[in-house]
Amino acid sequence: MTTGVRRRMGVEERRRQLIGVALELFSQRSPDDVSIDEIASAAGISRPLVYHYFPGKLSLYEAALKRAADDLADRFSEPHEGPLGARLHKVMGRFFDFVDEHGPGFSALMRGGPAVPAGEASAVNTASTTTALIDSVRQAAYEQILEHLGISEPPARLELVVRSWISLAEATALIWLDGRRIPRPELEMQLVHDFAALTAVSAAYDAEMADVLRRLLADEPADGPFGDLIGRLTALAPQPS
């Protein structure tokens, strides 16, 4: 059966298949622990044939990473309908789906990139390739959020809030992966609340940000993520003495 499949595949199809197989393996274990032999075996082809399509593990890793980055960026897109809190909440669900599917690979990547076999000449290029890919996904997330807010030229404080919140979301996902000690749905909602809270902190000192906050809260139903949060926060705040 393997031979049958092999005969039929063209170059691009075979490359796509290998990338898919590699991405699955790189997602499930730290990329350092995945060998070309394993990838060959999972793809049902010989080791030399893998090298025919990819010069080495690094180039296959980069291709797999590129596919994962495109996949993640795609998950950020969300129709511009309904309250902003609910939209962000849906995207958070898809973000955690991605993190869940690619857990060990995501951790290895975000905790400083894959260790590369000592002396491998392309180590540096890989480090800059992975950094560029991570940055492109962050940029996609940033632009999506601005589009949903309807803001094309963000003031510096808004850029700071959005970009630093993206870092917060990454950190939250990484910490969650390390033991999964907090239920995922709670964190998906918490990150939506965090976004509102960080915006509110910035808004407390800046008229432009207060405007962004009003826009964020404008269509919120009282029982939506933000309305809910404000009620709970108000209840927690100490009474003036």
Add this chain to the structure above:
Amino acid sequence: MTTGVRRRMGVEERRRQLIGVALELFSQRSPDDVSIDEIASAAGISRPLVYHYFPGKLSLYEAALKRAADDLADRFSEPHEGPLGARLHKVMGRFFDFVDEHGPGFSALMRGGPAVPAGEASAVNTASTTTALIDSVRQAAYEQILEHLGISEPPARLELVVRSWISLAEATALIWLDGRRIPRPELEMQLVHDFAALTAVSAAYDAEMADVLRRLLADEPADGPFGDLIGRLTALAPQPS
């Protein structure tokens, strides 16, 4: 004069001097752009003599990084006196001092570590050394915060809030360095407020975290960082309709 200094220095003293000179150069420009020749010249010694003390630029970079990490971790220590918000605010001032002093080097390091000359065999070890150093500083920050909160066995949600806030502080500093478009004092205060806000979000859904929040707010004067924030947030919250 240089010769006079050179004659008097012992091995350890010379190493310390070279680390100091290198740290200053690595802080002011991306480490990739700093050459051993420059370090030698700034230290007033010959290039071969630098190699006598350090086998290469990487080992000197690692030593400089270690010194910077120790320096940063030292700045987290703050007497256990007075309201928590004011203590955190003082530490934020010292954190931004550090970021300010080491700007370009800090950016290069946090944005994926220094690029290493292609083919240099110790590239991998350096990547794991820098990751380990960064992690040790994050751990020091984490432990300091828990000590100030008086909590030795943090629940998972508190660990998440503290560690993800540390990531937020790093991201905020990096974004600030890129153009310095927001006044530093504002960000020092904003991060204190962010800490309270993230704790409050988590507290809204968890009794244990509500307890941490109460502890955080217990000794706060009404005009302290947290009291001030709560007042402003309450004013921003939309009135129930």
